[in-house]
Amino acid sequence: KKYLDESSERKRLYNEMIELKGNIRVFCRCRPLNQTEISSASGSVVEFESSLDNELQVICSDSSKKQFKFDHVFRPEDNQEAVFAQTKPIVTSVLDGYNVCIFAYGQTGTGKTFTMEGTPENRGVNYRTLEELFRISKDRGGLMRYELCVSMLEVYNEKIRDLLVDNTNQPTKKLEIKQCADGTLDVPGLVQERVYGFEEMWELLKSGSQARSVGSTSANEQSSRSHCLLRVTVKGENLINGQKTRSQLWLVDLAGSERVGRIDVEGERLKESQFINKSLSALGDVISSLASKTAHIPYRNSKLTHMLQSSLGGDCKTLMFVQISPSASDLGETLCSLNFASRVRGIESGPARKQA
Numbered sequence: 146k147k148y149l150d151e152s153s154e155r156k157r158l159y160n161e162m163i164e165l166k167g168n169i170r171v172f173c174r175c176r177p178l179n180q181t182e183i184s185s186a187s188g189s190v191v192e193f194e195s196s197l198d199n200e201l202q203v204i205c206s207d208s209s210k211k212q213f214k215f216d217h218v219f220r221p222e223d224n225q226e227a228v229f230a231q232t233k234p235i236v237t238s239v240l241d242g243y244n245v246c247i248f249a250y251g252q253t254g255t256g257k258t259f260t261m262e263g264t265p266e267n268r269g270v271n272y273r274t275l276e277e278l279f280r281i282s283k284d285r286g287g288l289m290r291y292e293l294c295v296s297m298l299e300v301y302n303e304k305i306r307d308l309l310v311d312n313t314n315q316p317t318k319k320l321e322i323k324q325c326a327d328g329t330l331d332v333p334g335l336v337q338e339r340v341y342g343f344e345e346m347w348e349l350l351k352s353g354s355q356a357r358s359v360g361s362t363s364a365n366e367q368s369s370r371s372h373c374l375l376r377v378t379v380k381g382e383n384l385i386n387g388q389k390t391r392s393q394l395w396l397v398d399l400a401g402s403e404r405v406g407r408i409d410v411e412g413e414r415l416k417e418s419q420f421i422n423k424s425l426s427a428l429g430d431v432i433s434s435l436a437s438k439t440a441h442i443p444y445r446n447s448k449l450t451h452m453l454q455s456s457l458g459g460d461c462k463t464l465m466f467v468q469i470s471p472s473a474s475d476l477g478e479t480l481c482s483l484n485f486a487s488r489v490r491g492i493e494s495g496p497a498r499k500q501a
């Protein structure tokens with residue numbers, strides 16, 4: 146009874162929130178200056194208004210200031226707990242039957258992996274989310290039965306690679322997106338591991354992360370050039386009324402968004418950049434079409450958006466972290482990322498407000 150009351154109250158509050166704001170959220174997170182940036186003394190070009198937690202200003206090269214607003218802005222001093230506190234209601238709603246997608250977008254080195262994966266001392270969104278899902282599902286044990294399965298994959302040069310399969314001594318299985326009988330999309334052949342506890346799941350995902358760097362000359366290099374996707378499928382059964390739910394949560398660490406000039410790179414690297422460019426702009430187009438409620442949503446323009454089709458749009462919830470660097474040396478990329486994020490959210494950015 147308590148759970149049912151809580152659940153319907155949550156649904157009511159959620160529906161109210163949707164009416165007010167839609168179901169796409171954009172959070173911006175600015176990392177701290179690193180040691181090199183501190184010693185070069187070029188300083189930060191990102192400023193925060195002390196009383197506001199949803200806007201920031203960037204000092205442009207001509208000293209003008211540009212203001213950006215998001216659903217929430219995390220500052221360099223905000224820790225992983227603070228980030229998860231804002232994220233938790235969205236991710237845990239997967240247990241109430243909602244499909245959820247969370248992305249980390251930004252230039253390489255701005256903290257995408259820090260936000261999603263984190264470090265053993267500073268656990269990120271993925272770890273905290275999975276821990277929370279198991280905790281809540283145990284709490285609701287007498288009323289709901291949940292079945293959780295995980296998959297982990299990588300999209301590199303528009304090819305899908307299963308990270309839960311040991312690919313070292315065998316040719317990589319070719320994976321494609323297919324439409325199921327019920328109209329949803331899936332990747333047949335992708336490993337879907339049933340997991341019974343948090344520790345077991347975490348070990349599995351650690352091996353998936355290791356598989357990510359296999360075959361590349363440098364782990365960092367490869368991981369910044371591919372999208373890494375973690376999928377949690379949740380099947381729920383209400384033990385009182387027999388009602389069943391099936392939902393998916395996607396946690397996505399995107400490839401670095403930095404632009405590489407044709408002059409700087411050629412061959413393999415240029416091809417990689419074109420693929421990344423194409424898929425990130427496809428993602429931007431899909432989210433902005435959803436935000437502006439356009440009739441045609443261009444899901445099929447990239448593997449990434451096509452695969453996520455069933456979890457983007459409708460009453461699915463989408464959260465994008467746009468990660469930025471405060472450093473003057475990254476100003477160009479920072480403005481690009483902030484403009485991209487403002488565009489997907491359908492929010493206009495503008496010159497800074499005049500200070501009184």
Ligand code: ADP
Nearest residue numbers: 175176177252253254255256257258259260369
């Ligand atoms: P990306 O995944 O975008 O390439 P990383 O997550 O690897 O970037 O972050 C680059 C470096 O900055 C890492 O050493 C990371 O630990 C550090 N870092 C990023 N964000 C933060 C933060 N909010 N607080 C402290 N360190 C951070």
